[in-house]
Amino acid sequence: MTIDASPQVNAPPGQALVVDAAHVDVTYTVRGTDRLAVRDISFQIGRQESFGLVGESGSGKTTMALAITRYLARNGRVSSGSITVNGQDVASLGKDALRSLRARTVSMVYQEPGRALNPTIRIGRQVAEVYEIAGLSKADAAGRAEQALRRVQISDPGRVIRSYPHQLSGGMLQRVVIAMALASEPALLILDEPTTALDATVEAEILDLVASLREEFHTGVLFISHNLAVIAKMCDRVGVMYAGELVEEGGAREVFEQPRHPYTVGLIRCIPRRGQRKDHGRLDTIPGFLPSPGQVPTGCVFAQRCGLAKERCFTEAPPMYEVSGTRYSRCHYHELAPTLPRATPADVQLPEPDRAAAPVITLREVSKTFAARGEQVHALTGVDLDLRLGETVGLVGESGSGKTTLARVLLGLTAPDQGSTLELEGKKLAPTAPQRNRDQLRAMQIVFQNPDSALNRRHSVRYQIGRALTKLAGLHGKQEEEALLDVVHSVRMEERHLDLRPAQLSGGLKQRVAIARAYAGNPQVLVCDEPTSALDVSVQAAILNLLAELQGREHVTYLFISHDLGVVRYLSDRIVVLYLGRIMEYGDAETVFSGPHHPYTEALLSAVPSLDGALRERIALTGEIPSPAHPPSGCVFHTRCPRRLPSGICESTEPPLAEAEPGHFMRCHIPLADLRALQHVSNE
């Protein structure tokens, strides 16, 4: 074991470096106090190399990217170390040189393409402007703009050029931004969570695009993401950041397959994968939480949360150890990292849902049509669905597929169209919540996606949960107080949290309050609308464990909405796939995931990057999700379906939702046997 104090030189020798960061510290001054946000970070990116920075929020990834282009906020500065981009020391650049660096050498792409573009200027003008700045004439620039859009695989650049940003989808806008970023043929392209705001199918397309453009332009890439699988797919090498430090570095595959830092080990264990299911065992979690920014511990930054930490870890900060020629780990005991003990015991006893039981919820012919600007938008069309006691039904589909509308209709927040039938235990439900009685309201509750919106920021935790107990369970006084403590303990919170307001709680705690509130009235059905998508992975694992545990204990039915198929698979007993407001496929989770799938499900599954490296054959979806105001004729999926039948039946006739095999329903003209052959599903 050698201690490596000098910056690592990992890029192949003889090749110029695009980025060379050496022992960089970044300090923010907040009200006169200096806070170290990034500590002693060294990494290098070679020409044409793709380097990933991965870590949870607050780990300093974005700060590092901003430091490279000297875009740190006014109160931030590189307080130590040096950053060299394409051979130039960034800190020493004058005004003009800095502008030239940003204009020609480095380009950045951010998470929200909508905010990177000017909403009042047509796309064509905005793209052309980049070329004009580079010195081209107006006419030449316009021509180059069209070419650039073609190069990012925009099929109809003529239309896009004339459009304003709000007329294009998020995926299309991100393509435009990438086209603009590549206009100067930069040596370094920084992508900061470029696909986080996009659907999985669109994400897959954008990632493919970036990968192919990287080859074409010979650009070095710094790819920042919280999503380990995306990084694994996109990057040659990866650096794992934690609390402002680079804790591990190495080849992307190696790091994720054989992590050598306890944090990386823990992080990977938090993610449900390899078809892991709730009845196989709990997800592991990382105990504790991120040190507050600016807190510099004496020892290792991760020691407080590390199951392997020994005395030395608390007193002596580990240097970057060289594990092997290309692997580095900031851990005194990196060889022990894979033996990290579990923070959460795996053993779990979950009762099997009773599949023969009468359904708790029955939906028949549920439709919802919104009137928008004189158009009829069909958000839901003829949905039939049964939810049985104690089971989890996963609801998946791209944005705009009607998942949230279905949840809102069920809860009575949105009234369905005439002719829709909703039943709770065989009794008809009124279309809207105010018309339902207390028992019916109590029976169905929801955990929203964003706890900041779901919790009232002006009221204490005690008030918000207590109010639910009063209104739904009819409890008052001493009884209410007891029930309050009971439910708070059941979501693993403590009494001292009761008098805090949401802003004083971390994201995970806020979501626990929301879950406690939903559970206050002993619901029979709980709608979980993307309950973990606003949370970091380590927090997500704890919330998923909690949801599974509460379900096992209280026999609650979950309608679980998520875009994260790994999470859906972990928690769900059955899966419903929605597309343009219609159920395209539903069946037992294992059947739906193992196939044969509906072609839409197949495309969804293949779009998700996997950490396991077992790359599926990508089934690319062409085109964008059609407008629900004008659904395509025949099968609504035919416009994007890669397996469309040549006979033309898909265009003319809508297939029924038929039972393809026992318990497995599909809305597709292609016979199951043919799908099985097409998808190479082994015939078990």
Next chain:
Amino acid sequence: MMADDELPGTPAGSSATRTPLEGDPALLDPAAAAVLVRDDATGAAGALDVSARAIRREHLRQLLRSPAFLTGMAIFLWWVVCAVFGRVIAPYDPVTGSLTQFNVPPSSTHWFGTDSLGRDVFSRVIVGARDILIIAPLATLLGTVVGTSLGLIQGYFRGVLDNVVGRIVDAVLALPFVIIAFLFVVAVGPSTITLILVIGLVFALIIARTVRTAVLQERELDYVAAARLRNESNAHIMFVEILPNVFAPIMVEFTVRLGYAIFAIATLSFLGFGIQPPTPDWGADIAASYQYLAAGYWWETLFPALAIASLIVAVNLIGDSIEAVVIQ
């Protein structure tokens, strides 16, 4: 370059789908969980402590460092002292004049001179603070309470009621405020109550508009849906759930309207429809003395006018400072 367009306004990394959140406090590790409490107790230099009390304390600290706020407050408090203790401070009787000393220019005996009836202008300016400082806050308070309720109802229920109220507001605002007040006072007769009512009700319509806009945003948040799902009454949702969240714009609106109320009362008094003589009042005094300006008796007009101006400026300084601190 694209990056140039984007960066200043866009600190990358946050979005609707993924909000940056801290890690989850320990469920198993009490030591780590204590970090949360420690942050709370020490305030960790203020940035991490987000309890309501700490935020209020921080707001107050920022206000007390603001020269505009301190200046405004000093002037405002001076007039409050005058309003309360005016009769004690005033060197002369503000109502009964001297039969010999009329139209005397400012001097060491009469700092602001005397008016055409021989009354001491300084004493009248001081005592004149009283009625305006009673009527203006009461009228503004009435306007804020009624306007807030109206705005909550409009924003929460929307629909026909919102449209009807919206059009009434449009109609009322199409007329200059002074004309509405003038017509109202002429119809009902001038009195303190009349002034409070007319100013309060017109302000209510304006304030309702601000509150409505804020409520429209709030009602879309999920906590409102959660309240509906536990069978809360509409009144509860409006006044207990939403109202505390729209309090900041209401507070700002109150201070802004207070300035306008002072202005309105002074104007109406000047026109003779406000505070009635012989009660000392700035607007009325200007009305009584401006005709002597041509004769060179400038002090009789100038000092009451400065009093009005200083009070309005003070209230606006306070209002602007509060707005800058509360709404960031």
